[in-house]
Amino acid sequence: MATDSSNRGIGLPPLDISAAFPQATPASIFPPSVSDYYQFDDLLNDEEKALRKKVQAFMEKEVAPIMTGYWEKAEFPFHVIPKLAELGIAGGTVKGYGCPGLSITGSAVALAEMARVDASCSTFILVHSSLAMLTIALCGSEEQKQKYLPSLAKLQTVACWALTEPDYGSDASSLRTTATKVSGGWLIDGQKRWIGNSTFADILVVFARNTNTNQINGFIVKNGSAGLEATKIENKIGLRMVQNGDILFNRVFVPDEDMLPGIKSFQDTSKVLAVSRVMVTWQPIGISMGVFDICHRYLKERKQFGAPLAAFQLNQEKLVRMLGNIQAMLLVGWRLCKLYESGKMTPGHASLGKAWTSLKARETVSLGRELLGGNGILADFLVAKAFCDLEPIYSYEGTYDINSLVTAREITGIASFKPAMLGKSTRSRL
Template sequence: MSAFPPATHDVFALDQLLTDEEKEIKYRTRAFMEREVAPIIADYWERAEFPHELVPKLAKLRLGGATLKGNGCPGQSLVGAAMAVIEIARVDGSMSTFLMVHNSLAMLTIGLLGSEEQKTQLLPRMATLESVAAWALTEPSNGSDASALTTSAKKVEGGWELNGKKRWIGNATFAEWIVIWARRADTGDVNAFLVKKGTPGLQTRKIENKIALRCVQNADIRLESCWVPDSARLPGVNSFKDTNVVLAISRIMVAWQPVGLAMGVYDMANRYLRQREQFGNPLAAYQINQEKLQRMLGNIQAMTLMAWRLSKLYEQGKLDHATSAMTKAWNTLRGREVMALGRELLGGNGVVSDFLVAKSFNDMEAIFTYEGTYEVNALVAGRQATGIAAFKALPKKGKKQSTADLAMAGQSPNPKDQQ
């Protein structure tokens, strides 16, 4: 495959919405991805391997820690951090997810909810990517219904004993530190713990046979009498609602990810239509192809504007959960359409990973689902619009709601988590 195509997707001059610093982050990240990652990433994706060789080079971009300040972190604006996310995703969704898990989930949790000692000890090396982190909330039986987590933390002499299972945990097979969310056995409150690689009782196993984000090393985690010291507990986490401090930002980043994938697929399809000829004309000359291409382009402008406005609402302290959910749902839905149109426009070449399109087509399927499925995010937005919770289980007449009923409703059995 030839060099990565030039960027031709910003027809609304959306760069004018960015500060000089945000533009600088965007363009240095773009240059790195086109130069270092694009020529080799398809091979890693096919083998479902993570490109560890790229991590020291990625570290030189000074993206580790993103919006966090101090302890070696760059203190980027939310939009600045998003520019790195989309430019990485434009070339490869897996690398974008790797950095998002490290920055906007694991490091953010430590930076916002950890002790000063934990921040001082861990964040500087994480900011330089010398130490990679993972974040473990999802369980085999609890995806969107995350508040029903069953992994337990039992207080024992000098520390805590963790037992349970986690699933779909990105970076977990090689991360030095994993943030584990668990429910206290004595009070039912949700806490978070830092578990180091190699800790007895911690087992990680790579999930095989994925069709999306194949470079991301998602893992099943098993915790069997896994002991961690008292210093491993994050003091800022005392109930499940504390996850919202982190998820408010990470969900914004996930809303930006489809924008990046869509930009890359559009740029690839635009160049392909101009270069490839059929029946004596470039494919770009045919009206049906032009209609598909402009629809892709229109989606990208709308997706970008929604994600940008979402970021600004957060910075102004005006963001609500429903708006965030609606943006994530909309952008992944429209992004999915861009992927499908791009795949169609490349014909047979749209199903081979050498041309970015097939890879991104598959990667979008994971983003459509994680950080809340499309359906759950749509219903969260619908709940705000109507005042009616569609996913709240209604008890039978005269029957008190059971723990199972509450779990089905997306509620925690612990009333403290609902405060």
């Protein structure tokens, strides 16, 4: 019998999850943090410990109760931004200009505590702070720093960072967006894709190829500029609250004072990516901590065969494997921060950290999904949401494979990013 599509929404509303499944507490009431088995807190100074607790409390109170609804709708909770500003973490390691001047360890731990509850909120801060703001701080003029950083630090304005293009993801240095010199400024033409925060950012830090020098330069582009269009990418399965966008530039004029003087080639982006890759190393750590905390509580609450799930040996083994992964990830992330602080960190160090933690987090959240059974596919219990959110993180800021090749180039001295060209004799036989 034919069904009228207009009647598909008819029926009783779904039960509240606590009524539908009273045997386990949903993630809207977040569990206490119980994953610090090797007492990682002992490696933090008092300021870093206090910041960790402050961010943890904020995320559990302000974000945990609302995140599932916003994630499901693929919308960002803009009303949280003023409250997020009060944490004082925007700007991270940047000193002066109203920025907090945190240690890189403190900034990383804060990002992890955000990701523990919600990866989308941590990505919002990562893009705004450790990419866009840091680029202005490291590569901008004194006038640009004074003009833009104070309001960005207070989250009165929001920034995005536009490097990736539709045809160039991993091969980012081959970007095609162009900057052509004209009287008083530059005209930007081209397209960017997957740019977080871009649909609502007040300013865009944009990378384009100088048509005169063929080198990559950086520019600060204001929202509302003529010829600029940003549209939301729909139908993502992960980081659904993050507003990723496609950006079109059609002769967008940028005045000379908004060209970033410290970016004269693609290599100049490496000093920004070095820090952001440390930060993104900590996102999988935070996600894994949150999944463990949920599973730890769930296994003690949920009963089958007359006993809590925590009483079964197979479940205990999986829980311990998750815990072990987290301890190892924490120590790798911490050591990476210390290498950076001492000036010893190399691109290979940062790439290995990001690749390895995202790989181990994949295993950890997969185990968590198994432990929750059918509820492992419900965003209400965090694990399904975290499972999906980790997938884009596994790929952005360098895929697992690309980051592995960065480290491999460093330890072997051989770059293998591009496949070997076919020889003439090989071509002749094809």
